[in-house]
Amino acid sequence: MSESTASSYRELMAQALQHFRAREYDKAAEMLERISKSLSRLRYETLRKRPETWSLFAMACTEGLRIAGEHGLVERVRSFRDCIQRVMPAEEHFTQLALAFADVYLGELEKAREQIAGLVNASDLSFAQRLELARLALKALAPELALQVLEHTEVPALPQEDDPQREETEWNIDRYWKTYIEALLQAGRLEELDELLPRIGATNERRIPYAFIVQAFLKRQDYARAIEYADRIPELAGRGLLRGLVAAAQGKMDWARDEWWRVVREPLDAQRLKFDAWMECALRLDDQEKMASALEAGTPALEGAAWFRMYRSLYQAKHGEPAEALPAFREALQDILDLVEVPVSEEWVIWHTTGLVEHVLPADARGEFLAAIQEATRNRPPHTAQQEG
Secondary structure (H helix, E strand, C coil): CCHHHHHHHHHHHHHHHHHHHCCCHHHHHHHHHHHHHHHCCCCHHHHHHCHHHHHHHHHHHHHHHHHHHHCCCHHHHHHHHHHHHHHCCCCCHHHHHHHHHHHHHCCCHHHHHHHHHCCCCCCCCCHHHHHHHHHHHHHCCCHHHHHHHHHCCCCCCCCCCCCCCHHHHHHHHHHHHHHHHHHHHHHCCHHHHHHHHHHHCHHHHHHCCHHHHHHHHHHCCCHHHHHHHHCCCCCHHHHHHHHHHHHHHCCCHHHHHHHHHHHHCCCCCCCCCCHHHHHHHHHHHCCHHHHHHHHHHHCCCCCCCHHHHHHHHHHHHHHCCHHHHHHHHHHHHHHHHHCCCCHHHHHHHHHHHHHHHHHHCCHHHHHHHHHHHHHHHHCCCHHHHHHHC
16 A cells, blocks of 8 residues: 555544544544445455555444444445455454444344354454453343353453553453443343452442442332442442432432432532532532532533533523523433443433433423433434334
8 A cells, every 4th residue: 555545544534533523423434434445445365464454444444333333324334344244254253243233233133142142252352352242242132142251251460550551451441340230230130249349349449330230229129229339439429419319219308318418518629529420419409509619610621521511401491491401401411322332321321311300300391301311312323222122
């Protein structure tokens, strides 16, 4: 590949990144599709002999497939799948993993499960790839298969402090344990959490999705276990918010308000408290002075945070014009859902947001906001829509 050709591909990659950051997902996928289609004219042997060309092709296909799939761009998913099948040998594990992603994004979940099952014992997949395989199984509504992948995956030792791979490895180890918990929750195997959590250890404990666990026990109306797991959260704000939600689920609103008051009595200090949990407690209490402090502290520093914009929109809806706040609420909710990877995450977002709207807004103002939640759920990509059906 000539330098001018390589440069043009790198430029397309840069454009794709710019479009992605601007949330122009179709344009980002289009840039990557152009690279994939162009390089798919080459033979597999030729690609593998040219490391930079192979890297460009693999990255364009995998990232393009992910962007197109997560944003419901079905025809582009098919195009990336065609490029992969045109070039890659069917027996390659890279091919099988990529095609499993395509199958999930196209709603062909049974095909995806078959591909994933064939990769459970694949020894040539990296730790990061096996982690993606497990998370893909969760998207394919196969939590037991995800657990098989995780049980057959060896967790690597953490590199030394000065090793450049340490940060990425640590992040993947954190995600491994989070994925394990999500798989147990999705499979309904909550009784195994007590055995799993001690294996995680204090180093990776910060990634434990306690909110998901608390919600799972609330669904079972097991309030004692829900409180037990809420109490494991080390931060006061997160712990108090969830303890209040457990109390509210039992109709014990005085207790719930006491928990939230205990949080907002603490100074708003980003170094000591979780800003989002503190702000939600203030919002649920309808404490206008505390909310004013949070809005002042968060503007403009937290404009990029979807949760901040959601809380602000609900506060404005209650104390201003709901119709004016609704578009900002819709946009914030969509941005939150765009970050969702697996079913239990989406279930938490919908359950939590619905409860927040019902708690904060008066009955005559909440209808359109609840409808916006339902609409956002209906507009999810094909594989997500099938999960809900």
